[in-house]
Amino acid sequence: MIEAPSPNFDVRDLPVSMIVLHYTGMETGEAAIARLRDPEAKVSSHYVVAEDGIVLRLVDEADRAWHAGKSSWRGITDVNSASVGIEIVNPGHEFGYRPFPDAQIAAVVRLVAGIKDRHEITRGNVVGHSDVAPARKRDPGELFPWHELARRRLALPRPTRNLMDPHWTEGGFLMALERFGYDTSEPMAAIMAFQRRFRPELVDGEVDAECRMILLALLLPQPQGDD
DSSP, X not given: OEEOOOSOEEEOSSOOOEEEEEEOOSSOHHHHHHHHTOTTTOOOOSEEEOTTSOEEEOXXXXXXXXXXXXXXXXXXXXXXXXXXXXEEOOOHHHHOOOOOOHHHHHHHHHHHHHHHHHHTOOGGGEEEHHHHOTTTOOOSOTTSOHHHHHTTTSSOOOOOSSOOOOOOOHHHHXXXXXXXXXXXXXXXXXXXXXXXXXXXXXXXXXXXXXXXXXXXXXXXXXXXXXO
């Protein structure tokens, strides 16, 4: 852990109940870190994870970092106050999106595990930036290996067993998606955010049987009460 303090933070108004994962979306990690520490940029995160697995701490978890912007999740509209933000170095869709190296993901896993334990965060509240701001954001994107977190019970897994199609209309699917936690005010953006997270091999904004089955399974009670 390398200390790299950012001046861009303020006081939390809510207890920590979420972890939000981002990619940096800039051409280099150095440029992203500089921006997150620039007082004029007015953005920050609690942590940055470099491609080689080095972790930088920019803002103390007790403070409110400025990483989520206008966003919401499960009724929380001040996501910055309720979350710990982790920026993962990757150029993103604009500058040559690429797979995340193993060393980087191993570091993310360790970091998320510690934060989740410290704040007793449920798996359903370990989310991507695109989940909390679907109309604006695509990160960490369809290449992020959520399964590596899920198999360690650090995030919700993609349901694969005993799937049933509820045959919802698109309107019914959107109602269910809102119940799960998404802002559905821009329907296609919300559907694509859901697909990036739970069906990343096909992100087309179309509600099909597979999407309906996955969402229904996610809405059913989770094992051990950890949702």
